[in-house]
Amino acid sequence: MFSKTLCKALRGGVNSFHIKDALKCHVNNSPNILRHHHCMMLPESISQSPDFFFRQLFDNESSTYTYLLADTTTKEAIIIDPVLELAERDAQLIRDLGLTLKYAMNTHMHADHVTGTGLLKKLLPGSKSLISKSSGAQADIYVEEGVDIQFGRHRLSVRATPGHTNGCVTYVSHEQGVAFTGDALLIRGCGRTDFQEGNSKTLYNSVHSQIFTLPDSFKLYPAHDYKGQTTTTVGEEKHYNPRLTKPLDEFIKIMENLNLPYPKMIGKLEVVFAQLLWRNKGNVCGDRRFLQNVSNYTQD
Numbered sequence: 001m002f003s004k005t006l007c008k009a010l011r012g013g014v015n016s017f018h019i020k021d022a023l024k025c026h027v028n029n030s031p032n033i034l035r036h037h038h039c040m041m042l043p044e045s046i047s048q049s050p051d052f053f054f055r056q057l058f059d060n061e062s063s064t065y066t067y068l069l070a071d072t073t074t075k076e077a078i079i080i081d082p083v084l085e086l087a088e089r090d091a092q093l094i095r096d097l098g099l100t101l102k103y104a105m106n107t108h109m110h111a112d113h114v115t116g117t118g119l120l121k122k123l124l125p126g127s128k129s130l131i132s133k134s135s136g137a138q139a140d141i142y143v144e145e146g147v148d149i150q151f152g153r154h155r156l157s158v159r160a161t162p163g164h165t166n167g168c169v170t171y172v173s174h175e176q177g178v179a180f181t182g183d184a185l186l187i188r189g190c191g192r193t194d195f196q197e198g199n200s201k202t203l204y205n206s207v208h209s210q211i212f213t214l215p216d217s218f219k220l221y222p223a224h225d226y227k228g229q230t231t232t233t234v235g236e237e238k239h240y241n242p243r244l245t246k247p248l249d250e251f252i253k254i255m256e257n258l259n260l261p262y263p264k265m266i267g268k269l270e271v272v273f274a275q276l277l278w279r280n281k282g283n284v285c286g287d288r289r290f291l292q293n294v295s296n297y298t299q300d
């Protein structure tokens with residue numbers, strides 16, 4: 001079924017360019033059914049530096065990804081989007097690996113789970129919480145567009161990617177060719193825009209100007225996935241994202257008709273809200289204020 005060139009390329013441990021050429025040649029010489037599938041060209045991927053530690057962690061409850069990154073020489077580490085219930089797991093992993101947590105940070109103020117940054121700070125004294133200034137949430141350190149976050153010799157630069165919430169940011173490592181997109185861009189999807197401070201036009205512009213302008217080979221790591229996918233690339237999403245490849249007006253219609261259920265974890269936040277209400281003697285009003293106050297209560 002495969003052409004000789006393709007079989008040779010697949011057998012020979014050749015690089016992606018060889019396979020690409022062979023695939024092109026295979027498709028050109030194959031029946032129509034293969035020719036009609038316009039698959040994208042695989043870009044050369046950037047290899048991560050040997051001193052860059054990367055670990056993807058998952059929370060089954062909220063389908064949240066947490067990322068632990070570190071400089072293996074200095075042992076300085078950061079954690080992105082930790083979940084409250086799994087803070088003990090994350091702290092233990094950091095201790096086991098002999099790392100020192102510098103920042104417990106968020107890509108945005110989460111509506112679907114309570115952040116673990118506050119508890120991590122207690123479990124790992126010396127670490128600080130970090131979030132974007134525009135999130136309106138409480139933290140030790142506030143970042144905004146253009147700022148660099150340093151750990152050891154590595155750094156993540158902050159790109160503002162509002163739309164799912166006002167304070168959403170994407171953290172980019174240009175050297176490692178990776179970006180942590182939070183809920184702005186999900187694998188073959190994107191963050192919903194129907195509550196909190198959601199705005200689909202803003203989200204569309206954010207993704208197109210701040211994420212799709214990165215090199216095609218950059219690997220993207222979102223804050224959630226509901227289908228068991230772990231990562232994607234800029235090139236893949238520019239080619240296959242069923243929402244963001246559409247023109248803006250179509251994208252807006254798609255987002256208006258997602259009909260997603262309210263995230264199930266918001267139920268849990270309501271328990272926190274009840275405590276907050278009790279503490280504040282009932283002085284809380286409106287959905288936005290509710291989420292803001294829950295965040296303030298849980299963030300730091």
Ligand SMILES: N[C@@H](CCC(=O)N[C@@H](CSS)C(=O)NCC(=O)O)C(=O)O
Pocket residue numbers: 062063111112183189190191192193224226258260261262263264265
């Ligand atoms: N049924 C899911 C709902 C998940 C959900 O709404 N996820 C958010 C991110 S957390 S606010 C989202 O933006 N989803 C976009 C999408 O297309 O799924 C659950 O409660 O688990």
